[in-house]
Amino acid sequence: MAPRRRRTTAALALANLLLPLALLVFATGFFPYKPVLPGLAGWDEEDWADAAGAGVGVGAGVKMGEDAPFDKLVFMVVDALRSDFVFGKGGRMGFVQSLIREGSAIPFTAHATPPTVTMPRVKALTTGGVPGFLDLILNFAEGDGEGGAGGELGGVDSWLAQLRRKGLGLGLGLGGEEGETQGGTDGGLVFYGDDTWLKLFPGEFFGRAEGTSSFFVSDFTQVDTNVTRHLPSELLPPSSTKPEWTALITHYLGLDHIGHKTGPAGPAMLPKQREMDAVFRLLYEAVEAQAHLRDTLIVLVGDHGMNAGGNHGGSGPGETEPALVFASPKFASPREAPAEPREGTEFEFYRKVQQSDVVPTLAGLLGFPVPRNSLGVVLGEVCEGLLGAEGWGRLLRRNARQVRGVVEAGLGAERWRGLVEGFEERVRKGGCEGVADGEEEEMACLWARAVGLKGLEGEAEALLAFLYKAQDALSSTASSYDVPRMGAGIAIAGGSLLLAVLAFPVLWPPTLAGCALTAVTGLYGVMMFASSYVEEEQHFWYWTTPAWLALLAVRSLQQGGSRLSLPNGLSVPRALLVIPLLASHRLMLRWNQTGQKHAGAPDVAHAFFPDHHILMWLAVLGTYLLVGAQLTRSSFKGVLAAEAAVSTAFVMVLPAVVFKLNFTQADAPELVLGLGERVRAFTAGLDLVAQARVVFVMLVLATGIVVVGSTWKNEKTSAKEAKITLADRLHPLLTLFLVTQTRAPNVPLFFLLELQRSCFARLLLPPTPNPNSKSHSQALPIALTSLLLSQTTYFAFGGSNSISSIDLSNAYNGVADYNIVAVGILLFAGNWAGAVWWCSAAVTLLLPRPESPAQSKVGSRAWVAQERAKLRTDAAGSAPEAGGDGEEGSSPWMIHITATTVFSAGSLVAVMAACTLLRTHLFIWTVFSPKYLYAMAWAVGWHLIVSVGLGWALWGCGGVV
Amino acid sequence: MSSTPGIKPIPASKPAPTPLPQAKPTELLHDQYSFLAANLHPVILLSGLALSFNRLVQDPVMTLARAAPVVIILQALYCFLCLPSTGQAPPQPKNKWKKQAKPSQDFGARAVPAFLSLLLTITLTIPALFLVLIFFGAPLTTHQAHTILLAAHLGLLATPQLFYVHGLDVRVWMQAASLQLPLDEVYGMSLGAVLGAWFGAVPIPLDWDREWQRWPVTVLVGVYVGACLGKVVGGYLVKGWRVKLN
């Protein structure tokens, strides 16, 4: 028996070690690391040579860059400013529209590449690079003091760094490596708005700055007035207290908050657009009127758009189409302002450009070297008129040389030179049409052609052709997949799956649960290849779960066994427990509408509760009451005296309720509406961080008391008293923690979960009161049940496979200064609350406990103990080969973990294979890569950390056998 | 039954006392009409579905409501013509080509149970199946008429023949609910209809944006195809088998 057990344990351990390895290997192939060119770009020899002809440069009277039309920049970011808010007939930004008609403002629709969340978009708008999906993780996990390769852009070339250097008069020599800034406190750059920028450009980067937080999306006004109130003084002529700035950057969050809260058609949306229009007018009129702002360029830009539901993150309609406007009295190209978008588009009113194009355009207009990692292409509409033909040509050449630098860095200078030389002959004879060898060859040919045309007619067109080709090729990551690595990742995950399957002590003949687990894993795997099923994954779990429940009921009927006695003396088959299970399941799946297809359809949390908020709070209080009762009846039972247990539970639950009330008032005031005003007034002195900390500290203290107390007590208890396992004692504490991490409308779901758990405890009871078979024969059904319900509850709580459904609202509970570990844990607990809950519930189901009245009798328990001892001696006495691996072969928990490992590894194989095979699919960045990120979170967070880690701890603590 | 991982097989020491004699698979009546009618039955059902499919997609409520009486008659005829009714002695093998002695004699003995079976289906199983459909995710706040009619068709295809053959014995129905009846074409048809309904939900979330993906078309097609498939498979391929869960 021992060797067999050792073998299965080793296989299982190895399978679980391979999982993170597979994830890592695959991720490095799927999300290739893009080298970031270090340092700030400077003027190089070619720039000098080029400029010399125009009378700029050393020796000439004008310094490099001084001939630029502007020397100051106002960069106004409005979060989620979709094109139609500015340009459409439904928009309310009339002043901007009038400037467009006059010709003083030049409009674009700027394509925001997914992920359309703020941090990667700000990176694109400032560095001109194309942030990948790894930046998305950093968006949620960017930390202070992390290295430059992480979230920060302090050391990365950007127009901010360039303007700062220029504005502060720091070294501007050849090469660009020199001229390190020495942390000046001068007013080089000024920033007000979303503190994402302060995380990206930390320390002394800005001369003056004040951040606003997008923590509570219910804040529509304060976040914006906190920005606008600084503007009048910033627009005054410079003084000793407020030195001159080179760039004034603002980032308004209110419009995004309104979108998240009420959607793009919400009642506060149009007033907010008018407010933003008024801010823009304030800026523009100051530039017009004030002499010191004469050479100031104003840029109005949305970092991303929003979809019909007001959310963003993916590439749905509207999410990728923010507005972009360049404005200055110097522009004079009147144009028509169409009220309707172009034919066949929803949000394209003007030419569609890339967000990164802002970067070289600013470099041309403000006279600084194009930032090193930019993939942007200068915008002719903006630059050509002001720079003149010669200046425009020079700018194009600068832009092209800089992009060539990026291409060279990727390919290697040798290879690039070779490619270009290969095409020099060809372009002399003709163009580059028909170069079908590959994107690198095409770029090389276009470059060779542009070089060949230097100074001739058609050069500008040739340079633009090269620039757009390079932008296209370098932005799409398709060419840079490392397919062998992806294959290796799949193979490792496949190995993990095989090992996990082999770790089952018995494979044949299959059991009902075994077949069901195979079917669920197999179907899930197939489903991962269909984008609509990935988007609508909840349907799979909503569809399989009731079928499994019905099968459990049928099995219970077939087995017969003990019946369920009702209070009135009647007894019914235990299979009837399937009715409350199915009913609660049905109710849960209407709680939060999720998925893409019917996003925004009415549901309990978003349609019913806002109209019936008192009912919601009653359900919430009922849930807290249940948790309190469980704390009294299981957690503290026997550890504390009965009165002490009740009062401790009360003292724990009360601050949790108060925190939930205050948090909801801040996060979703429409669900509070004057309820508990006295309580809120009474606790107003304590901020939310402190309130959450009170709850968490209480939980930690209670956990300590329960662990110490129950261990001490169990030593003293006689076998006659029914023991409560430690897992049972800790479960209510975990529930209270998860409830704290859950939005108020979802709190009553825990009531339903508890109902389901108690039904399962009875439904999964074995037919015969055989102590040996109890947990073992039920381990696999329990594993499958907890898997199905973990997934179901994840979606029922509002989760989905879309980035926009990540709920950040509870991730900062009790966290004052940014702490990546704490926020990560809270974020996961908040979004996977139901799934984490079921991990713990599964352990309590697995552990034998006195459940039915017959079994809890003392005599029966004595019999159980005797029987168990006898079986153990029997097993020890029999030969190992004779199948004596029953009791000792694998514990129920091992079987449980084997099952969840099989599913985790199997689903990973499928997701990875889908991402590899469909890597050229249209939806790869919008559906499949977010799914991969979610699969990572499920495999690492849910399976490895919670199911294996926490489950192991709970099982070990509860170790009764 | 003891194939659970990690557990030594424990011999089933005390078989539960069987109050009910082990049910045997249902045999069809032995005359050429029964045989013909039993085999025509699925063909008629499926071709009816195929013929009215377009109308079903356009106007599910109207089409299903109009089709229901037809299905009622079809099912009644099937029971009447092909199946032995409750308590009827199992049909004795007879020479198929010999004309039955007095067909009119047992007309009443077969027509009344057939009528009762349909009545029980409409009053008992259809409301119950409506609840089951809701439990399994059918829309509750909208499309009630659709779901009720779906439950009606599911009930009509799945239950009259069970009532006709097994009567109202609760123990038999418990066996039917717990998959313990031996498979035959009657039980196969019932199980097939239920399974077909479950599988019929699969195409709904796909982003094909077809008209027929609307509730309840796919589920209804699943019911019909499942019932016919179940009838054929249960009646011929796996006749007499029993489903064992562990």
Ligand SMILES: [Zn+2]
């Ligand atoms: Zn947002």
